[in-house]
Amino acid sequence: MAGNKNENKIAATGASVDAYLAAVEHPVRRRDGLRLLVLMAEATGRPAEMWGPTIVGFGRYHFKYETGREGDAPAVGFSPRKASLSLYGLTYGPESAGLLARLGKHRTGAGGLYVTKLDDVDEAVLTELIRNGYRHVTTVLNRG
Secondary structure, three states: OOOOOOOOOOOEOOOOHHHHHHOOOOHHHHHHHHHHHHHHHHHHOOOEEEEOOOEEEEEEEEEEOOOOOEEEEEEEEEEEOOOOEEEEOOOOOOOHHHHHHHHEOOEEEOOEEEEOOHHHEOHHHHHHHHHHHHHHHHHHHOOO
16 A cells, blocks of 8 residues: 555654664764653653654654544654754644744744754753643544
8 A cells, every 4th residue: 555645654663762863873963862862751751662764753643634544643753854853743732832932943844843953942941842742732633
């Protein structure tokens, strides 16, 4: 069924999160990825798992769209990409706009929240974004 537009594009892989993060070439992304691993695990109370080859996710939710596409996805997560840290699931909740205004240097896009380095943001505000995003995704968006 590869190529089916209703097929979920990512899935939990069972791969080692620690091995993935240890292999991140950029030293700042690797350091920040290890810090996010701790922050997200503490904020969600969920263990990390790999989703696809590059996303570290925490918790999961089931989605089902009117198009028929459905599947599971990480509730919140991150990927230490070359240009920046990509953070997922943190911008959906009603509290996110106010928190983003206090976060520090970041940008948002269709895919989520992007931070060049954790030193550029307020970690307490980021932790609240993680908690609120996780709560929103797992309670409001979780459907099936």
